[in-house]
Amino acid sequence: MASTETAHDQAGSVPPPPPAEITYTGEYSINPLGEASFGKLCAQIPTVLRRIVAMAWRIDRTAVALLLACPVLVGVAAAVLLAATARAMHPLLTDGTVTDRLHQAAPALVVVGIAAGLARIAGTVATYAERRITPRLTTETDTALVEAVCRVEASAHTVDGFSDRQEAAEMGVIRTHVMVTDAQRFLSALVKMVTASAAISVLNPLLLPLLLLAVLPAGVGAILTARVDYEIHYANVADRNVRGMMRWWSTTPKYGDEVRANSMTDYLVFWYRSLSERCDTRTLAAAPRTLRIGLLSSLAAGVFLVATWGALAWLAVTGRIALALAATAVVAVQTTLAALSQVIINGAALFHTSLYLTDMQAFLDDASARAPRRGASQVDTPVAEIRLEEAVYRYPGKDKPAVAGVSLTLRRGDILAVVGANGSGKSTLTRLITGIYLADKGRVTWNGMDLAEVDPQSVWRQTGLVPQIFAQWPLRVRENITLGQPRTHHDDPVWEAVDAVGLREAIQDLPTGLDTLLAREIFGGAELSGGQWQRIACSRALYRRPALLILDEPTSQMDPRGEHQVFERIKAIAADRITIVVTHRLENTRLADHIVVLEHGRITEQGRYDDLVHAGGLFAELLALSSDR
Numbered sequence: 001m002a003s004t005e006t007a008h009d010q011a012g013s014v015p016p017p018p019p020a021e022i023t024y025t026g027e028y029s030i031n032p033l034g035e036a037s038f039g040k041l042c043a044q045i046p047t048v049l050r051r052i053v054a055m056a057w058r059i060d061r062t063a064v065a066l067l068l069a070c071p072v073l074v075g076v077a078a079a080v081l082l083a084a085t086a087r088a089m090h091p092l093l094t095d096g097t098v099t100d101r102l103h104q105a106a107p108a109l110v111v112v113g114i115a116a117g118l119a120r121i122a123g124t125v126a127t128y129a130e131r132r133i134t135p136r137l138t139t140e141t142d143t144a145l146v147e148a149v150c151r152v153e154a155s156a157h158t159v160d161g162f163s164d165r166q167e168a169a170e171m172g173v174i175r176t177h178v179m180v181t182d183a184q185r186f187l188s189a190l191v192k193m194v195t196a197s198a199a200i201s202v203l204n205p206l207l208l209p210l211l212l213l214a215v216l217p218a219g220v221g222a223i224l225t226a227r228v229d230y231e232i233h234y235a236n237v238a239d240r241n242v243r244g245m246m247r248w249w250s251t252t253p254k255y256g257d258e259v260r261a262n263s264m265t266d267y268l269v270f271w272y273r274s275l276s277e278r279c280d281t282r283t284l285a286a287a288p289r290t291l292r293i294g295l296l297s298s299l300a301a302g303v304f305l306v307a308t309w310g311a312l313a314w315l316a317v318t319g320r321i322a323l324a325l326a327a328t329a330v331v332a333v334q335t336t337l338a339a340l341s342q343v344i345i346n347g348a349a350l351f352h353t354s355l356y357l358t359d360m361q362a363f364l365d366d367a368s369a370r371a372p373r374r375g376a377s378q379v380d381t382p383v384a385e386i387r388l389e390e391a392v393y394r395y396p397g398k399d400k401p402a403v404a405g406v407s408l409t410l411r412r413g414d415i416l417a418v419v420g421a422n423g424s425g426k427s428t429l430t431r432l433i434t435g436i437y438l439a440d441k442g443r444v445t446w447n448g449m450d451l452a453e454v455d456p457q458s459v460w461r462q463t464g465l466v467p468q469i470f471a472q473w474p475l476r477v478r479e480n481i482t483l484g485q486p487r488t489h490h491d492d493p494v495w496e497a498v499d500a501v502g503l504r505e506a507i508q509d510l511p512t513g514l515d516t517l518l519a520r521e522i523f524g525g526a527e528l529s530g531g532q533w534q535r536i537a538c539s540r541a542l543y544r545r546p547a548l549l550i551l552d553e554p555t556s557q558m559d560p561r562g563e564h565q566v567f568e569r570i571k572a573i574a575a576d577r578i579t580i581v582v583t584h585r586l587e588n589t590r591l592a593d594h595i596v597v598l599e600h601g602r603i604t605e606q607g608r609y610d611d612l613v614h615a616g617g618l619f620a621e622l623l624a625l626s627s628d629r
């Protein structure tokens, strides 16, 4: 064999290129919080708290009531504890035997114990309430996100950056795991801090401002650090999104053959690692900033803390404060410091959460704005006529339209075949006909009703689509066929759809027939061949008995017997519906009543098979090429 260059020669000689750097412009490319001021960001905390309470309230009112009551109890306990401590200090620090002093201080010490116990109980109950809320809150937000994405207009997915914003919103869902805990701890610490500060102010008004100054730098530092973290998170969103997708594509057994037999593993691992390292580089670049913030805030906090203790010592030494009160002040200072630190830590965590929740909320709002709003009219009767009038559709960011002014009329009983070169607009045309996309110009009508003004659900209830790339759901065989429209509690219609594509024998051979899980990677799951999967996709559409049946390359993976069977079935049921077949196998267009040939989104030829074969146009050329082997 006279091969000059083989795959083996090439291997290893050229280092693989790193993954492409993704930079995009447009409405989603701007960090929504990039321009917000520090004050504005801090002011979000009450809004976030309100939002968390409102979300939790919808889920479990009792638990929310407990969560709100517990901080109050903690505050009361802290106040009682400090007051009782002050009362206990006086006898403890006067003259007399230890027994006498303890005896006198005993009632106050018992109150101290009870108050401490109450605070503990309140903390435990709050944790219990938080555990009641968090799992369901996470499920709610997670499901809301999934539902929002499922319900948007399909065209939203073609907008640059939409999926990256979805990735950013996922972080909001992840933060719901901790946000109730953060909120609860923040509230408890806040109440405790207010109580302890009040006690300190009573003991000596000078101490409170000093204490505030001691913890404020930590607060500012924590918030600045959270902002840096968020900036990194934001800068990494696009890479993380691609990495997540590539992770699935690289590791799923579905594409394992291709990955192995084409020696892709090394490159994929290199690629995955490169993307991760790119994210790491951004994260590491921010480390000096966070170090500076940490060091400066700790320094400032240390200076003010020394000043606080110094002031307390000075007050005691100069007799400006009684010894017993000074001792109480030590406890109050410690309590306030601990509470203030908790306020700061949990406030910063809440602030951090608020950044991601804002992304999540912004995405949910955006998705909701992109949900279909086409009008409430319903297509009640089975579609008898579909008309396209100069329909045009252009994908966002593309110069030329994918469908560039198509006019067509389809009536019940018609079988239309759509042919044309790759990229000529065939699949896009089917999306316009089914109302998955709305025409930018011109219109598509069903029974005379403009799809732009019709509830899309009433349209999709009547459609059955076998797309070019169909889903292989990790569900049982039965659900893979009935998905979305279980009609009966018995399997007769399912078997009917299975027989229509000649799959009965293969399904009966599966370990548990229709109950077999079609996911090799799951325990007990089975796998089908490519052609068998395509038969499942066809039976899924046929099971629906739709008024509009669209098959986009429905038999590309089937053996001749399967293909023949499917087309026979299509012909047999054609009278009751409109049927559209998109295909590159031009022989299959013989069954059509009408064939349209698309070129660059326009119909350039149309007619019956016999007419087009002799017309000397693109159809005849493609047919000749397909038989020239």
Ligand SMILES: Nc1ncnc2c1ncn2[C@@H]1O[C@H](COP(=O)(O)OP(=O)(O)OP(=O)(O)O)[C@@H](O)[C@H]1O
Binding pocket: 158, 395, 396, 398, 402, 420, 421, 422, 423, 424, 425, 426, 427, 428, 429, 468
């Ligand atoms: N989701 C999308 N976003 C942006 N452009 C798209 C999208 N889908 C298709 N296009 C573009 O629209 C044009 C028509 O694509 P379409 O999938 O309709 O062609 P087709 O005739 O079905 O091709 P094929 O025979 O390869 O299936 C192509 O230029 C394609 O790049």
